[in-house]
Amino acid sequence: MNERQQARRRPGGRSARVGAQVHRAVTDLIGDRGYGNFTVGDVAARAGVADSSIYRRWGSLEALLTDVALTRLNTQSPMPDTGSLASDLRTYAAQVAREITGPDGPVVLHLAVALSGSGERGARAAEALRDERTRQLQSVLDRARARGEDAPEALDVLDHLLAPMYVRVLFDMVPFTPEYIDGLVDRLL
Amino acid sequence: MNERQQARRRPGGRSARVGAQVHRAVTDLIGDRGYGNFTVGDVAARAGVADSSIYRRWGSLEALLTDVALTRLNTQSPMPDTGSLASDLRTYAAQVAREITGPDGPVVLHLAVALSGSGERGARAAEALRDERTRQLQSVLDRARARGEDAPEALDVLDHLLAPMYVRVLFDMVPFTPEYIDGLVDRLL
Structure with missing residues (x-):
C-alpha cells in the first residue's frame, strides 16, 4: 500500500x-x-x-506556502458578526493587527511579497490570497447592507484599513494602538 | 597602493x-x-x-540593499513642487506608481519586506527607508502649509496614499489607472 x-x-x-x-x-x-x-x-x-x-x-513550494497562509487566514481571522458594521470592522481590524504583529510574524504579508513577481505560479497564488481576503470581507459588507447600513466596497477596506496596517508592519512601525486601529475604521466609514 | x-x-x-x-x-x-x-x-x-x-x-548585504533602495528613491522620486498640494501629491503618487510597477520591479517594497523581521540590522535599515520617505513627504507638506493650505500629516499620506498602492502591487492588482491614483489623493485631502 x-x-x-x-x-x-x-x-x-x-x-x-x-x-x-x-x-x-x-x-x-x-x-x-x-x-x-x-x-x-x-x-x-x-x-x-x-x-x-x-x-x-x-x-510546488508556492502552492504549499499559499496553503499555509490561507489556512492561517481562515483559522486566525474568522469574520466577526456583531450586528453593526463599525463594530465588525473594528473587531476584524484588531484581529488582523494581532495576526500580522504576532510571534510567528507577518506570515500572510511576507508570503504575498515573496509570491508577487515570482512568475505565473506566484501571481496565481497571490490572486488566491487576495480573493480569500476579499471574500471574507464581502460577507461582512453584504450583511451590513442587508441590515440597511451603508457599507464601503471591499477594495476600499483593503486600501484604507488593511493596507495601512500591512505597510506599517513592513516599515517596522509597530505595535498599533487601539486608537490607531479604530481611527482607520472611523475614517473608512 | x-x-x-x-x-x-x-x-x-x-x-x-x-x-x-x-x-x-x-x-x-x-x-x-x-x-x-x-x-x-x-x-x-x-x-x-x-x-x-x-x-x-x-x-553587510542589508546595508548594501538599503543603499540601493535609497539611491533609487532619491533619483526616481524627486519631490514635485507645482504650487499646489493636490497637484504635488497627484504628481508624486503617479511617480511612485510608475516606480513600483516598473520593469525593475517593486524594489523598495521588496526591500522593506526582506528587511522587516530580519533582526536588529534589518529593523534599522527599514527605519532608514521609512525616514527617507517621511522626510521627502514632509518637505511637500511644509511648503503647502507655508502657502496657507491645509495639509495632512506625513503618516496619513503613508497610510492612505502609499500603502494602498504598495499592497495592490503585492496582491498583483496592477496596473493602476490615473483615476484610481487621483481618487486616493482626493480622498486624502
Whole structure:
C-alpha cells in the first residue's frame, strides 16, 4: 500500500499528521530564515517527511506556502458578526493587527511579497490570497447592507484599513494602538 | 597602493564605477531571483569585483540593499513642487506608481519586506527607508502649509496614499489607472 492510498484510507491519521508537521515546518522556517530562503527539501527535512510526499500533495513550494497562509487566514481571522458594521470592522481590524504583529510574524504579508513577481505560479497564488481576503470581507459588507447600513466596497477596506496596517508592519512601525486601529475604521466609514 | 587608497585618490573614477556595477548587479539579481535569494558573493561575482570590496564599502548585504533602495528613491522620486498640494501629491503618487510597477520591479517594497523581521540590522535599515520617505513627504507638506493650505500629516499620506498602492502591487492588482491614483489623493485631502 503506497503513501497516497494510506492517506486516503486514514483521513485524520497519517495524512493529517503529515499536513500539520509540514505546516509547522514552514512556519518555523519562515521565522528562522525568512521567505525565499528555504526549499522543499528544507521543509521536508524539518518536518521529517520525504521530499516526494510534499511534491505529491502540494505540487510546488508556492502552492504549499499559499496553503499555509490561507489556512492561517481562515483559522486566525474568522469574520466577526456583531450586528453593526463599525463594530465588525473594528473587531476584524484588531484581529488582523494581532495576526500580522504576532510571534510567528507577518506570515500572510511576507508570503504575498515573496509570491508577487515570482512568475505565473506566484501571481496565481497571490490572486488566491487576495480573493480569500476579499471574500471574507464581502460577507461582512453584504450583511451590513442587508441590515440597511451603508457599507464601503471591499477594495476600499483593503486600501484604507488593511493596507495601512500591512505597510506599517513592513516599515517596522509597530505595535498599533487601539486608537490607531479604530481611527482607520472611523475614517473608512 | 591598496584599493581603498585608490578609491580615495580617484573619486568618480574606479570607486564610482564599482559603485554603479554593484548597484546594477543588485538590481539584476533582485529581478532574476528575488530578494533573499542571493549573497554578497553572488553580487560580487555578477559585478566583477571581490567580495572584500563589498564588505569594505558597505559592511553587510542589508546595508548594501538599503543603499540601493535609497539611491533609487532619491533619483526616481524627486519631490514635485507645482504650487499646489493636490497637484504635488497627484504628481508624486503617479511617480511612485510608475516606480513600483516598473520593469525593475517593486524594489523598495521588496526591500522593506526582506528587511522587516530580519533582526536588529534589518529593523534599522527599514527605519532608514521609512525616514527617507517621511522626510521627502514632509518637505511637500511644509511648503503647502507655508502657502496657507491645509495639509495632512506625513503618516496619513503613508497610510492612505502609499500603502494602498504598495499592497495592490503585492496582491498583483496592477496596473493602476490615473483615476484610481487621483481618487486616493482626493480622498486624502
